[in-house]
Amino acid sequence: MARPSPLATPADENIRHNDPDIFTVKGLIMSKISPLDYRSQKPVWCAGCGDFNVLSCLYQALSRLEIPPHRLVVVSGIGCSSRLPYFLKSYGFHSVHGRALPIAQGVKAANPDLTVLVVGGDGDGLGIGSGHLVNAARRNPDLTYLMLDNNLYGQTKGQASPTTARETRTATTPFGGLEEPLDPVLLAQAAGACFVGRGLAAPAGAEMLIDLMVQAIAHRGFSLVHVLSPCPTFGSRDIYKATVSRAVPIPADHSPEDRRKAMNLALPAEKLYLGLFYRVRRPTLEETLATQREASLKKSDGHG
């Protein structure tokens, strides 16, 4: 059954376009900015890395939204996926481990006209960065967080990460894991994130991922897109295949405003759901700041 294109819902005020002159032709988007216009340095990732797919999907998504490169800021932490800003022709901030979210919030608060993306891995975002994820979800800044999950710390050569399954053996867990793995889709929802989705960094999942990215970036508010992006060098092919075999799209009858159902879909289960879990509109951080500024002006009545 064909899923409706996210762009074909004009009544949805959550969707924001930079230029109303976009039209679709059988899934092909005609845009003033080509995906190739976003290309920058050649990525340094290993051949077969899932992040290549993420990058090309991102080029497509940005192109569809017609976001001018100079109005885009990509903030990252530390890790293989955090190298992504260099591979995009835009402003970027390759910062320190786990701190991309606060930095990105500062960028957006200082200039809400910019499109702000955060890119990082599972270790960066759920280990050292978990506190910032929870608080960003609460704060609801209008930015999009792409968490590229390979179930390990790739840059440092394959240690267990917060999403590694307990049974998996790694260099630091030679006898198995000591903790339950964390699910960012569940965690973000519990923290109050108003847009949560999950995609797959593989050719088969490209269209869904592009779709999710477009919606996430267009969504006014904090949007998390969790991407399963395998590591060909340190990850196990078998574990990846097993994960993919459990992956199914969220049923078409799921209502993204249904928070209870959305959280249920994220609970650990045999099926690993892909797609849009949850989407609602809440006042963003920037909107609230603007409202408060106006209110304080009225209150001060001209006095210093």
Next chain:
Amino acid sequence: MREKALTVRFCGTAGDGIVAAGEILARTAARYGLHALTFESYGAEVRGDQPSLCQVRIGESPVLFPGEEADVLVAFSPESWTANRSALKPKGLLLGDLQGDRGLIKRDDQLFWEVPMATLAYKGTIRPETKNSLVLGALAQALSLPLRFLEEAITERFSQKGERIVESNRASLRLGYEIGEAEKSKSAFSSSLDWTPVLDEERMILTGNDAVARGAIAAGCNFFAGYPITPATEILEMMARHLPELGGTVLQSEDEMAALGMALGASFAGAKVMTATSGPGLSLMSELIDLASMAEVPVVIVDVQRGGPSTGLPTKPEQGDLNLAVYGGHGEAPRVVLAPTSVGGCFQEIGRAFDLAEELQLPVLVLTDQFLGRQWTTVARSVLSEDLRKERLRPTLQELEAYQRYRLTASGVSPVSRPGQEGGTYVATGLEHTEGGAPSYDPQVHRQMTAKRFRKVELLKREKGWVRQFDNGLPAEIGLLGWGSTEGAAREAARQAFARGLGVSILYPVLLYPLPEEEMKEFLRPLKQVIVLESNYTGQLARLLRAELGLVSIGLSIPEARPIAPSEILRAIEELADGPAG
């Protein structure tokens, strides 16, 4: 020079309103045309049986130190009298509530005005929370301060609590004034106190923390992120109240790393940013300070120092973070460190801190401490001026055609674009990078880029206007060198040294890293010996001076987490002057 000055010490328990009493007295002095300086001492707990103390010195000239011995001791309870008895001068006045136990007064000639706060509160004659206003009324008689200025000060202080509270405080004030009048007629206390107030300028009272916040706003700060921490929290709260109506943004973050992270993001996007914390927070910020230095992102970071290490003594002052400010962070990450020496200085140096941060594109750390941060002092409004400030170097249109964010230049400063600007895209990064900003492991690139970042601060070594110098009117071979909040005590000690015929030359560098070498060498040249004064154990400034200038000094390091007194400094000067080497 007008010399008349008096020290009043209020002492009681947390919850007595001691600190408010001191603040109100300082406000009164400002309105009347006098000067004042306060010192507060209390524990970290909000209530409980913790002793609370506030000392105020008021005078006809700007007050440098809140006094050592008190001329008047205002005791809210017998216990606080017993605990603070030794701080009262022999001919001083005890004013307060001994709850009938006159046996606590050991001297026959002790002047005592009884103000029965506990009884009056118990009987319902006054509201218990207004004890401090009651006692201020009596104090007005003792200090010959016109009542109306106290009334105005009380109204100003309590106005947010509503008219009812203001009125009950004013009622207690008037009652206290009557009680004081009765006591005065029984025992005269130095009633030859004819002040010669001078109201030649509009004066306000400010704490160091107030001055920091105002200074930032005056300098054009439009983004502040912070995390609550004693004793810097007031800065965050002031910015939260005032920045939004000026179009700025204030965020309370989830921790100190997020606070500095948000500031750096906003600065990267073009905002003028600041954060404020204390020692433990600065430790947490180390990694991001490194990032700011490496990625060349302007930011002002205020550290209101407190007793350390670790949780330490949160409500006590200490000068323990110099090492952290100068060297903190792994690797070699150049930054600028400033240390204002007074409340007025807090305002001015924040402005200069923003100038340096924007101009040099790096983190500027401003060190104050709990003593400076929480002391109320009278400041002329004219000191709080808004000057034109420096802006970041921007790329020309030609430069944007082939923009290189980290281009090597003679000064080390590269023109910086702003997100949203066409042609100016780059990735700010914590990795070592080429001129274009691409990550690089090349040895020559690392050497050149490190030199570039350090070059930016090198120029400051030769700049003028970063030291404060005072001589005491006599030719001096002894020098007194210090930093931050000890300046007032040092100057006071130098005045007393003058009375003893001892010449002392004082130097307080406001710029601590890099040291303003040229100006300091000029100061040091004629001196035979230099005392380096600081409130810490290891003599951090003394070591820095030794390392950077080769200066061998006599260390006066007092590690007691309290303000250093002029008498301690004077003793050291005298010992040096009298000693075998002197």
